[in-house]
Amino acid sequence: MADDKRGDNLAGGILISTDPSLLNVEEAYDYLHKHMYWAANLQFDVFQKAVQHSAVVVAAYDMEADKRLAGFARVISDRATFAYLVDVFVVAEYRGQGISKRMMHTLMEHPDLQGLRRFLLVTKDAHGLYAQFGFEPLQDEGKWMHIYKP
Numbered sequence: 001m002a003d004d005k006r007g008d009n010l011a012g013g014i015l016i017s018t019d020p021s022l023l024n025v026e027e028a029y030d031y032l033h034k035h036m037y038w039a040a041n042l043q044f045d046v047f048q049k050a051v052q053h054s055a056v057v058v059a060a061y062d063m064e065a066d067k068r069l070a071g072f073a074r075v076i077s078d079r080a081t082f083a084y085l086v087d088v089f090v091v092a093e094y095r096g097q098g099i100s101k102r103m104m105h106t107l108m109e110h111p112d113l114q115g116l117r118r119f120l121l122v123t124k125d126a127h128g129l130y131a132q133f134g135f136e137p138l139q140d141e142g143k144w145m146h147i148y149k150p
Contacts, residue, residue, distance in 0.1 A: 013063050017106075023072075026044070027069045036087075054074040055078075057074045058073050060072070062094070071103055073087060104129065
């Protein structure tokens with residue numbers, strides 16, 4: 001993770017921050033593992049390693065509830081040409097407050113994610129959110145290949 005200490009996006013008692021020292025990795029893992037279909041088989045040690053090696057991690061904290069985690073996302077990137085947004089979630093009781101938009105805004109303006117040639121993500125049902133930030137379906141999907149090991 002970058003040593004970015006940004007955390008000045010506070011509204012409605014919710015702090016959006018990329019400061020890695022604020023993140024409770026166990027709390028993020030617990031919610032992700034229990035509530036997100038794509039992480040049902042994820043092991044804690046794998047998630048912890050993934051977070052440590054992510055270029056940018058953003059999280060939302062409820063400052064009026066002892067910094068309780070309200071949302072999370074991370075970006076895998078070389079910080080020059082390519083990025084991949086993964087593990088995005090907003091805790092159920094915090095949805096509908098604009099937290100995902102605020103986290104996305106923070107990521108899209110992050111200095112380590114500027115000038116990228118390609119920024120990818122995979123989503124099952126949040127196309128509308130990501131389209132607001134310039135994401136669109138692949139136009140050259142036939143060129144892409146992958147190895148998938150769930």
